[in-house]
Amino acid sequence: MKFSEHVSNTASKASKLLGMARRNFWNCPKHVNRETVYKTMVMPKLEYACEAWDPHYKKDIKTLEKVQRKGARFCLQNYAPLARVT
Numbered sequence: 001m002k003f004s005e006h007v008s009n010t011a012s013k014a015s016k017l018l019g020m021a022r023r024n025f026w027n028c029p030k031h032v033n034r035e036t037v038y039k040t041m042v043m044p045k046l047e048y049a050c051e052a053w054d055p056h057y058k059k060d061i062k063t064l065e066k067v068q069r070k071g072a073r074f075c076l077q078n079y080a081p082l083a084r085v086t
Helices: 003-025 034-041 043-047 058-076
Strands: none
Touching: 003 034, 003 043, 003 058, 034 043, 034 058, 043 058
C-alpha cells in the first residue's frame, strides 16, 4: 500500500465516524458536549501513530485537515459553507 492510500483510508474512516457522530448527536441535549464526542470517536483515528507516519505531502495533509475542519464545524454547530472555524 502506498502512503497516500493509507492517508486516504484513514481520512475516509475518520470521516465515516464523524458522519455517524453527526447523525447520532445532531439534536443532543446541552449536557452532551460535542467536542468530547469528536475527541473520543474521530481524533483517535486521525492521530493513532501519527508520529510514525507523519504526512509530508501537501495533498495528504490537506486530506486530513479537511476531516478536522468538518469536526470543528460539528463541535461549533456552524455548517455555513463560508464560515471560518480557524
